[in-house]
Amino acid sequence: MTTDMPGPVLAAEDLVVEFPLRHGKKLRAVDEVSFTLHAGEVLGVVGESGSGKSTLGRVLAGFQRPTSGRVCYQSADGLAPREVGRHPHGHRDVQMIFQESAMALNPRMPVWKLVGEARQPDLGGALSPTARARAASALRKAVAGDLERAGLSARAFADKRASELSGGEKQRVAIARALAARPVAMVCDESVAALDVSIRATVLNLFRSLSRDAGIALIFITHDISVVSHLADRIAVMYRGQIVEHGAARAVVMDPREDYTKRLIAAVPTLERRSTVR
Numbered sequence: 001m002t003t004d005m006p007g008p009v010l011a012a013e014d015l016v017v018e019f020p021l022r023h024g025k026k027l028r029a030v031d032e033v034s035f036t037l038h039a040g041e042v043l044g045v046v047g048e049s050g051s052g053k054s055t056l057g058r059v060l061a062g063f064q065r066p067t068s069g070r071v072c073y074q075s076a077d078g079l080a081p082r083e084v085g086r087h088p089h090g091h092r093d094v095q096m097i098f099q100e101s102a103m104a105l106n107p108r109m110p111v112w113k114l115v116g117e118a119r120q121p122d123l124g125g126a127l128s129p130t131a132r133a134r135a136a137s138a139l140r141k142a143v144a145g146d147l148e149r150a151g152l153s154a155r156a157f158a159d160k161r162a163s164e165l166s167g168g169e170k171q172r173v174a175i176a177r178a179l180a181a182r183p184v185a186m187v188c189d190e191s192v193a194a195l196d197v198s199i200r201a202t203v204l205n206l207f208r209s210l211s212r213d214a215g216i217a218l219i220f221i222t223h224d225i226s227v228v229s230h231l232a233d234r235i236a237v238m239y240r241g242q243i244v245e246h247g248a249a250r251a252v253v254m255d256p257r258e259d260y261t262k263r264l265i266a267a268v269p270t271l272e273r274r275s276t277v278r
Helices: 053-061 111-119 129-149 167-180 197-213 225-229 249-254 259-266 270-276
Strands: 010-020 026-037 042-046 068-075 078-082 094-097 185-189 217-222 234-239 242-248
Touching (some): 010 053, 026 068, 026 242, 042 197, 053 094, 053 217, 094 167, 111 167, 217 225, 225 234, 234 249, 234 259
Parallel strands (some): 094 185, 185 217
Antiparallel strands (some): 234 242
16 A cells, blocks of 8 residues: 555545435435545445445545535645535546446547547647647547556557447546546446456456556445455445444454444355455
8 A cells, every 4th residue: 555645635524415305304325424545545335235335436526415524635735625516527536437437438439539538628629720630649649658557558449449349448448537637536336347257357456556556546336345355455334324344454354343244245255255355
């Protein structure tokens, strides 16, 4: 885990998210959740469907406004409050990787432009054709580095359309696009759930290298505790909107305190559990 930055790069402070129900009732999807995250650290957020983990992820990335509480992120002056929920496309500083990345990729656009949008969303604008061509050439060169960091050869993939890519390749393009925004943190919501087992391992290793080498903080959301047991530094277990257990990944998996955590671990085959714990 990298800790070069003085203090956390992301902090959730008493986050609450409520959704209205009939007859004036409310569903509390996230209930007083707080945590901090440092550069290069990986936090696994684990829980069953309906536990509130995906709602939490959307708040952290700026897609969902909390009912109360706040999210803070690293800026030049340290942690600064973030105005969440105001931008339909989230925030550049905290990027989100979804389970179905294909839905966020224009199938007709070449990969280099898909990634380049995150670096320079208004490419062209009022520029002359010559200046626009120069800007596009410079952007393409910059994007090549993002693709390489995501494990894709720029020479082989830059001109491909999203429709020509496999599921694993689309996920890597989504990661490259997130990297192009130069985030301090990435929220990965079931990001490997739709991938084949062999491809899943490769993408998980990519996430680990990004956290270790690039110093990007990761919030890895999943229902499968075996996925994060070899990736995360810490694990937070969510149940009914609350974090019911939180600690070092190995301690949570090998010596869980809560019955709910024990049930999640018991659902993982023993051989898989042993092979994934660091």
